[in-house]
Amino acid sequence: MQTNFSENQLKDKDNQSTEKIFQKCVHCGMCNATCPTYGILGDELDGPRGRIYLIQDMLENERKPSKKVVKHIDRCLSCYSCMTTCPAGVNYMHVIDHGRKYIEKNYDRPLFDKILRNFLSKVLPNTQYFKLTSYLVKIGKLFKFLFPKKIKDMMELMPTSFPEKTIKVKEIYPANGKKIARVGKEDDANIDFINNIETWYEEHKKGNLDAILSNTSGCGTTLKDYGFIFRNDKKLKAKAKTVSELSKDVTEYLSENLKLNIQKKNKKYKIAYHSACSMQHGQKVHNEPISLLQKTDNDIMEIPNGHLCCGSAGTYNILQSEIAKNLLKDKVKNIESTNPQIISTGNIGCITQISNGTNIPILHTIELLDWYTGGPKPKILNKI
Numbered sequence: 001m002q003t004n005f006s007e008n009q010l011k012d013k014d015n016q017s018t019e020k021i022f023q024k025c026v027h028c029g030m031c032n033a034t035c036p037t038y039g040i041l042g043d044e045l046d047g048p049r050g051r052i053y054l055i056q057d058m059l060e061n062e063r064k065p066s067k068k069v070v071k072h073i074d075r076c077l078s079c080y081s082c083m084t085t086c087p088a089g090v091n092y093m094h095v096i097d098h099g100r101k102y103i104e105k106n107y108d109r110p111l112f113d114k115i116l117r118n119f120l121s122k123v124l125p126n127t128q129y130f131k132l133t134s135y136l137v138k139i140g141k142l143f144k145f146l147f148p149k150k151i152k153d154m155m156e157l158m159p160t161s162f163p164e165k166t167i168k169v170k171e172i173y174p175a176n177g178k179k180i181a182r183v184g185k186e187d188d189a190n191i192d193f194i195n196n197i198e199t200w201y202e203e204h205k206k207g208n209l210d211a212i213l214s215n216t217s218g219c220g221t222t223l224k225d226y227g228f229i230f231r232n233d234k235k236l237k238a239k240a241k242t243v244s245e246l247s248k249d250v251t252e253y254l255s256e257n258l259k260l261n262i263q264k265k266n267k268k269y270k271i272a273y274h275s276a277c278s279m280q281h282g283q284k285v286h287n288e289p290i291s292l293l294q295k296t297d298n299d300i301m302e303i304p305n306g307h308l309c310c311g312s313a314g315t316y317n318i319l320q321s322e323i324a325k326n327l328l329k330d331k332v333k334n335i336e337s338t339n340p341q342i343i344s345t346g347n348i349g350c351i352t353q354i355s356n357g358t359n360i361p362i363l364h365t366i367e368l369l370d371w372y373t374g375g376p377k378p379k380i381l382n383k384i
């Protein structure tokens, strides 16, 4: 694709790398075929090719983002299904991240939107705030009829119980940032990214860290992208690259490094595996969790149209609840078509979202593997 950045604009390092990505795009539109929002809304501007065009136009013309452009960019799930489909290897993730950063700097969002995004960026990454909000939501549900629909939908998404800590670890270095980045607060997210990089790099240097494991695939995708995010930062780029190289999804690490001592059960289950977008498209980790689950000797089933998002997508089910509900309905229909007794997945966002649409118990892949390697039977399976 032809680009028209001026020499001056190309002094900006972000423009430089995004221009190279634009140049790879041949406008074939194949990506539209697997884009969930294009599938639902049928608008070219709600597909990856259209969004690339909108972002290019904004950046090259230094255009103030219009309400219409922001609407189409905000509707992107960042599921990266388009990246798996694209034959030209266009890194759409980096284009949409650049587009979101530009919008955050140059667009004045309506007041409610601003308050909501700020609220989410403070509450979601903070356990104490999150628990407090959950408690307030529990009380608020008694007066649900007083709230507008958007708030009611958000209340439904709030979990009412939290898992207990079952293992003691010497020190905890919490990873932060992904959900803040999702609402466009890139500068705030970067502070957390830097803390993570410095802490983990120091531990690695002391020989205390062989790998950084993520059991939440949305976060794992971001950890693996630190090297790119800090590519222009002289002080951090080498450390960020090391941290990205050390980052693995927990199932990826188990497949590569450990022989699991699987204890087979008397009963066989039909388990539908839901491959989270951040896992299959973001990290290209798909076969590893399936192979691990197959070792348990249960029937592991892939879900029809498994490349499509369930609608969770970070904060998407809060900010774009109508599209998210459509995606959830389709996802549950596809899961239930395989008639499973259990659903397994590798992302907590998907667990929350899918459990809002079905009564079939849904577990993290690691919870199942833990049970099959001597851990307790997950309580949620007591009825089956």
Ligand code: SF4
Binding pocket: 024, 025, 026, 027, 028, 029, 030, 031, 032, 048, 049, 085, 086, 087, 088, 089, 090
């Ligand atoms: S499939 Fe790739 S090359 Fe084709 S329009 Fe989409 S992003 Fe561009």
Ligand code: SF4
Binding pocket: 034, 035, 036, 037, 038, 046, 047, 048, 051, 075, 076, 077, 078, 079, 080, 081, 082, 083, 092
């Ligand atoms: S990331 Fe997902 S929703 Fe966004 S353009 Fe690509 S396929 Fe469509």
